[in-house]
Amino acid sequence: MFARGETIIQLMERLAPKYYAVEGDKIGLQVGSVAREVRRVLVALDVTPAVVEEAGELGAELIIAHHAVIYRPLAHLRTDTPAGALAANLLRKDIAVYISHTNLDTAEGGMNDWMAEALGLNGRDVLEEVHTDKLFKLVVFVPESHQDKVRAALFAAGAGWIGNYSHCSFNTEGTGTFLPREGSQPFIGQQGKLESAAEIRIETVVPQSVRKAVISAMLKAHPYEEVAYDLYSMDLKGRSFGLGRVGLLPTPETLDEFAERVKRAFDVPFVRVVGDGSRQIRKVAVLGGSGARYIRHASFAGADVLVTGDIDYHTAHDAEVAGLALVDPGHNAEKIMKPKTAEWLQEQLKGKGYATEVFASKVNTEPFKLR
Known part of the structure; x- marks a missing residue:
């Protein structure tokens, strides 16, 4: 099974989220489409004619590059200009180009x-x-029987860090009440009857960078059909990038x-x-x-x-x-990014069971020579 282009981009944006980029930086998908399966990916520093030829010979459907192929505004797309000819060649070969620039510079492990x-x-x-990870306070109400499972899911997804301390949470016992209505499938109780349950209020800190992953993990681990939780923005500074x-x-x-x-x-x-x-x-x-x-x-x-x-x-x-x-x-x-990015992305794809291959470009794009 090969990964779709959208999946590969999502993985790249785990390493280097777009919001890490300097304002106005030209990043993201610049040429072509990623709405298809991708068998091979080429990682390059620059997108030059030689790199495009390399990608074509390799059979790569996607180039992930550090430097933008479209950096300055284009007044036209004429194929008798270098920029136009490069774009036309990419489209002719059906090769998409995705750029990860200052967001990759900023990223931890980038x-x-x-x-x-x-x-x-x-x-x-x-x-x-460039960026400070905004902090949120997550509060979720869990039946006593599932508190360990939900906490473990929250922490595994990246919640609960305060400085160099992990697995941080505050837990309070209480009683939750609810009345399952028609069409519901309650984990506890039955339709039409007011129920009360011994629950634990779990509070923990969630950085913005992992907020979606934490909420998703919490919902999967929680036994309730409808999960009661709150997410509060905190006026505290998180990690700096x-x-x-x-x-x-x-x-x-x-x-x-x-x-x-x-x-x-x-x-x-x-x-x-x-x-x-x-x-x-x-x-x-x-x-x-x-x-x-x-x-x-x-x-x-x-x-x-x-x-x-x-x-x-x-x-x-x-x-x-x-x-x-x-x-x-x-x-x-910066060519150091080629093998490093290729290795990281290949590991992520392999871990998810995809057969997509990732290659580091072998083209030397250094324009200067000593004489």
Whole structure:
């Protein structure tokens, strides 16, 4: 059995929900349709003509990419322009394109965590907050006989976390009353007779990111035909998600040594470095893509060095004056997402019994060459 395209997108949005994206970012389905079974998926950093050819040869019906294939507004769709020809080729080959960009950057276990892990950083924090997981209080009334089953379902779905404590709930004994009407199939009592039942009021905290999953799990575990529950918005801050990561190297090393670490981590032939090669590096900020505007964020976080791409001349001077070292491995360092995303998605599909295969693109989309 092959997964439908909609199912694959739903899985991707568990890893990188759309609401994690920076406002205005071009994400989601950009070309084609996912309303069909998908036998093969290709994960790519960029959607270039070579990547489209690779997908066609592979027999992939869906490309999941990091960078948008339609980024700037199109005034027309002429096939004698590069953008138009690319879109026409995708449609001709019946290949859909789905984009996961800053939402994948922001996600826990996404782009910036992969980059931080590759550098061996410990004790990671977010560089710039983009999204805070809103908190809700869930209250549900359960017969005493099913309280353990319902609580277990709530916790397994992600409810009950307060800081580093899991399985948090408050439970109160009470009596519920109800009168089953015509057409009902009551778990307790009978139609037309006022009933009372010993029940437990279970209260627990639910983050917005897992709210739907928690409610669904609760309803499946609850024995009642009609479940009595309340969901309250809380004026409390949940977990923060954002761009970039800040963490510590296991042991200090010189900037020159660290630059070599970056080259190995991201499999790049060279890096551009700003700063004294002999200075000691311990606290590192890393941000995939173009991170020139995050100089102040890295400095404020106390980082010794910022690892990011597309650093311009004047930004390099600003960082130097501020005492912040820079290591620029290029924007293409984000290619780390190809095998990581493919591996994660394949595992999810396999776990659900789907035969759909996921491949990491082998096309090198780095446009720059050294001479």
